[in-house]
Amino acid sequence: MAGFEVGVSVLVPAAGQGERLGRGPKAFVRVGGRTLLDWTLRAFAWADEVWVALPPGAPEPAARANVRFVPGGSERQESVARLLERARGDVVLVHDAARPFVVPEVVDRLLATVVTAGAVVPVVPVPDTLIEPEDGRYGPALDRGRYTLVQTPQAFFREVLAEAHQLARSEGRTATDEAQLVQALGYPVELVPGDRRMFKVTYPEDLVLAEALARVWEERPL
Ligand code: C5P
Numbered sequence: 001m002a003g004f005e006v007g008v009s010v011l012v013p014a015a016g017q018g019e020r021l022g023r024g025p026k027a028f029v030r031v032g033g034r035t036l037l038d039w040t041l042r043a044f045a046w047a048d049e050v051w052v053a054l055p056p057g058a059p060e061p062a063a064r065a066n067v068r069f070v071p072g073g074s075e076r077q078e079s080v081a082r083l084l085e086r087a088r089g090d091v092v093l094v095h096d097a098a099r100p101f102v103v104p105e106v107v108d109r110l111l112a113t114v115v116t117a118g119a120v121v122p123v124v125p126v127p128d129t130l131i132e133p134e135d136g137r138y139g140p141a142l143d144r145g146r147y148t149l150v151q152t153p154q155a156f157f158r159e160v161l162a163e164a165h166q167l168a169r170s171e172g173r174t175a176t177d178e179a180q181l182v183q184a185l186g187y188p189v190e191l192v193p194g195d196r197r198m199f200k201v202t203y204p205e206d207l208v209l210a211e212a213l214a215r216v217w218e219e220r221p222l
Pocket of ligand 1: 012013014015016017018026027053072073074075076077079080095096097098099200202
């Protein structure tokens, strides 16, 4: 990345089965003629190294100069821990393979912030009304303006993330993203604007949106 001098390792947990999608393993599902994983690998062709956690036993995708593979763990956090053991960059970007569309402007924001902050994630507003159901019925509405949805890539000093993972392991704590683990260290995590096009492919209907976006992605007219 232009103007960025420390080494960047990209860590891609891609070992999930994609149960909610019903067509796993999710990283190998195709949109626009490419696997979800391949979309991500193309987006990070500039990185010093990319480490990918694959479902154990999965065939390795075609070789790319900066990409290496490791067998993933049974949980996302374990997959990331295995990737982190291999990473050598001063900065790591952790990115879910389930998010095929990586917006370069967001990556630029993350890299610009991480060099001073050491921990930064992209966020997007909550579009829907947000409630806490009570016994399956409508419960208190939360003020959605006070909440935000967290995306990946998430950027950290490698040593901060390694310490966060070590602490979580020693306390037997799990989290759905890396920022939670870093925050548990008492280390502040900055927020930068994310982008709704970096949505996570989770449910079957997400593939319809992904196919449509894939058709126009190279021109990125949105
Ligand atoms: O299931 P979910 O969509 O939250 O998974 C987020 C990311 O974590 C996906 O890219 C998935 O492949 C990855 N993952 C993993 N190892 C697991 C479970 C999930 O690398 N054991």
